[in-house]
Amino acid sequence: MTIEDMCFTTEKQEFDRKSARITAATIATPMIAFANADGGLLAIGIEDNGKITGIDDYLPNINEILRAPFDFCVPTIRIETQTIECVDDNGKKNHILLIYVPQSSELHANHRDEVYLRVGDKSKKLTFDERMQLMYAKGARYFEDEPVYGTSINDLDMNEVAAYCKRIGYGKTPEEYIRQNKSFLVSANGREELSGAAILLFGKEPQQYFKRARVRFIRYEGTEARVGAQMNVVKDKIFEGRILQIVEQSIDFVRDQIKEHTYLGREGKFVTESEYPEFAWKEIIVNAIAHRDYSIKGTDIQIKMFDDHFTVESPGTLPGIVRINNMRQVHFSRNPKIAEVLHEYEYVREYGEGVDRLYNEMKEAGLPSPEYYMEAFMLHATLKNRKYVEHAVDTTQVATQVATQVTTQVDISDKITAYCKEPRKKSEIMAYCGYKNAKSFTKKYLKPLMDQGLITMTIPDKPNSQNQRYITTVK
Numbered sequence: 001m002t003i004e005d006m007c008f009t010t011e012k013q014e015f016d017r018k019s020a021r022i023t024a025a026t027i028a029t030p031m032i033a034f035a036n037a038d039g040g041l042l043a044i045g046i047e048d049n050g051k052i053t054g055i056d057d058y059l060p061n062i063n064e065i066l067r068a069p070f071d072f073c074v075p076t077i078r079i080e081t082q083t084i085e086c087v088d089d090n091g092k093k094n095h096i097l098l099i100y101v102p103q104s105s106e107l108h109a110n111h112r113d114e115v116y117l118r119v120g121d122k123s124k125k126l127t128f129d130e131r132m133q134l135m136y137a138k139g140a141r142y143f144e145d146e147p148v149y150g151t152s153i154n155d156l157d158m159n160e161v162a163a164y165c166k167r168i169g170y171g172k173t174p175e176e177y178i179r180q181n182k183s184f185l186v187s188a189n190g191r192e193e194l195s196g197a198a199i200l201l202f203g204k205e206p207q208q209y210f211k212r213a214r215v216r217f218i219r220y221e222g223t224e225a226r227v228g229a230q231m232n233v234v235k236d237k238i239f240e241g242r243i244l245q246i247v248e249q250s251i252d253f254v255r256d257q258i259k260e261h262t263y264l265g266r267e268g269k270f271v272t273e274s275e276y277p278e279f280a281w282k283e284i285i286v287n288a289i290a291h292r293d294y295s296i297k298g299t300d301i302q303i304k305m306f307d308d309h310f311t312v313e314s315p316g317t318l319p320g321i322v323r324i325n326n327m328r329q330v331h332f333s334r335n336p337k338i339a340e341v342l343h344e345y346e347y348v349r350e351y352g353e354g355v356d357r358l359y360n361e362m363k364e365a366g367l368p369s370p371e372y373y374m375e376a377f378m379l380h381a382t383l384k385n386r387k388y389v390e391h392a393v394d395t396t397q398v399a400t401q402v403a404t405q406v407t408t409q410v411d412i413s414d415k416i417t418a419y420c421k422e423p424r425k426k427s428e429i430m431a432y433c434g435y436k437n438a439k440s441f442t443k444k445y446l447k448p449l450m451d452q453g454l455i456t457m458t459i460p461d462k463p464n465s466q467n468q469r470y471i472t473t474v475k
Contacts, residue, residue, distance in 0.1 A: 003086050003096065006043045007050040011121040014038060017046040020058035020065075020097070025111070027065050028072035031101050032108045033116040033123035035077045036134060038323065039103035040118060045086070045096040052086055054094030062097060072111045077101060105321050105332075107131075107140040136295055136334065137319050143295040144197035144335045147186040148209050151194040153178060156202045160242065164202070168344055178202075182337055196294060197337040200243050207240050212300040215239045215250045215289065219257060219305045223388075238300075243338055247289055247347055250303065251282055257305055261386075275385040277361040280370070281310060283354050284381040286347045288314035290339045296377060308388035314379045324372050328356045412445055417454055423470035446471070 001009070006017060016030050027042070034040035044065060045055040055062050069077040080100040088094040109115045115131045116123045126134060135141040153175065161174035170177050178184045184198035200206050206213055219235035226232045235257070239249040258281065262272045288301045293316025302313045318324070320332030333339045342348040359369055367389065371382040412433055419432055426438065426446070435441040449455045458470045 001041070003052070003084070006046055006096075007052060011048075013118055013120060014040040015043070016040065016121075016123075017043040017048065017050075019047050019053060020045050020055040020062060022061075022065065024061075024064040024068040025072050028068045028110050029116050030118070030123050031069060031077055031079070031099070032073055032110055033118040034101035035073075035104040035106075035108045036116065036138075037103070037118035040101050042099040042101065043096055044099060045094070052088045052094070052096070054086060054088040054092075055083075055097050056094050065097075065099075074109050074111065074113070075106055077104065077108055103321055105138060107135050107138050133293075133295065136293065137317055139320050139332065139334070142335065142337075143293070144200070144337055145183055145186070145195050146295075147188040147193035148196055148199050149188075149193065151199060151209065152192065153185065153194065155194060155204055156198065157204045157242075160202045164341065164344070197335065200294065201338060201341050203242060206242055210294060210297065212297055213240075213246075213294060215246050215285075215301045215303060217250065217253060217257075217303045217305070221307070223306050223308045225304070225306075243289060243341065244345060247286060247342065247345075250285055250289070254281060254285065254303065254305075273365075273386075275387075276310060276367070276383050277365045280358050280361045280365075280383055282347075283358045284312045284370070284383065286342065287354065288312045288379075288381070290342050290348055291319060291334045292316050293319075293334060293377075299378075309382055309384045311380055311382045314381070315377060316379060317374060317377065318379060324374075327372065328359060413449060413454075416445060416449060417473045420455055420471050420473040423458065423472045426469070426471060429471060 001015070006015075009015065011017065014034070016034075018027060018030070022044070027044075030040070030042060034042075044062070046052055066081065069079050080102075082098040082100075083095050084098065086094050086096050107115065115126045115134065117126055117130075117134060118124070132141070136143045156178065158174045161177060164170075165172075165174055165177050172180075178198065182195075182197065184195050184202075186193050186195050194203075196210070199209050200213060203209070215238070217235065217237045217239070218233055220226075221232040221234050237253065239246050239253070241249070255278075258278075259275050260272050261275075262270055264270055285303065292301055292314045296315040299315050301315070304311045304313070316334065318327065319334035320330075322330050322332045339348050348354070362369055362383065367386070368384045371380075371384075373380050415433055416429060419429060424432075426442070429446075430436065430438065430441050433441070433445075446455070450457065454474060455471055456474050458472060
């Protein structure tokens with residue numbers, strides 16, 4: 001970004017400019033907001049209106065500003081700085097201080113214990129609930145570790161705990177496993193309560209405490225969801241229970257909904273292809289269940305299947321420092337205890353491998369890359385099948401055909417206007433353009449050109465076989 005860009009661009013998600021007169025306590029606010037969000041750049045020495053006042057006349061204050069990450073940010077924010085030469089608005093040589101604030105995996109507050117998050121061009125002060133959401137997202141605190149009010153060890157299905165202990169080779173009793181591992185039992189105000197992870201993984205009735213901790217499958221007829229009298233839902237099913245049960249039921253049901261196409265291959269052998277690679281659709285379902293934000297209690301995970309695509313909607317933003325542009329390389333688990341259990345049951349295979357392999361599987365199948373986007377507090381993951389690809393090709397072909405027809409029509413119209421600079425009989429024009437059907441030719445070409453005033457038809461006073469009508473280009 002040039003100095004000119006810094007002066008004239010609008011302040012935005014990852015850029016802000018400040019006067020060198022700003023106090024260290026005040027500059028800590030955008031530093032904290034950037035660190036808690038996606039990082040950003042602070043240009044010190046440029047006023048909010050874009051006027052360059054520089055830093056040379058405010059060096060004692062600049063020294064205080066450089067101490068802000070240490071004195072007014074908790075924990076300390078690591079910054080990078082650069083001083084660049086400029087000419088200020090008085091025409092004098094001066095300098096601007098650039099402060100690069102990286103995205104942080106920690107949650108940062110100021111010396112008054114206030115937390116800020118960069119939202120658009122503002123540093124937003126978070127409410128208590130918003131702060132907790134950010135803590136869960138960053139892993140500074142895990143919602144799955146929070147005590148669930150009114151629960152006790154009697155709410156667990158010990159047979160399920162025993163089965164898990166056997167799978168991992170744990171030699172003690174199921175109750176000892178719960179009491180001695182993973183903080184499944186939490187002391188809260190003198191009471192012994194179960195953590196959210198314990199209920200979700202081993203509870204007898206998890207939905208008693210997490211009503212929307214479930215998966216809803218909706219199958220639509222067609223390529224889009226319609227409502228009202230045109231509602232096109234053909235299947236609507238809900239899966240509840242413990243995490244492992246929900247994963248198993250969802251995968252088994254969706255497998256029956258995935259269509260397969262069998263055809264005779266080049267080598268004379270029958271080939272069967274699925275709408276989507278199995279690893280791909282299983283990965284986005286398991287990811288949604290393993291990494292959803294269970295602190296959001298007003299909605300469930302939704303699997304939406306259409307004729308040409310497949311979407312999984314999961315409550316919660318991307319966790320930690322994971323973003324759509326780095327999710328193939330960066331891994332962060334919002335619910336590490338839930339992810340660990342699913343890993344033991346081989347649903348989460350290799351930490352950090354899944355998303356990258358998902359892209360590769362879709363590519364090898366000749367299908368478009370997965371699409372991810374955020375809408376409000378929901379993460380959408382979409383796979384597209386061969387029908388989508390074929391429809392896209394058909395649409396392109398239709399567009400090309402239309403464009404060709406329009407081009408052809410323009411070309412013939414141009415030929416007519418050029419040919420008719422001298423008066424021509426209609427029969428001559430048709431022969432010149434290679435047309436035989438007089439009615440069609442007149443309707444398609446001659447009439448539109450006459451309506452536009454580009455050609456005119458001469459009508460003789462006494463028309464006869466020797467004295468015909470002539471068509472002439474209007475000059």
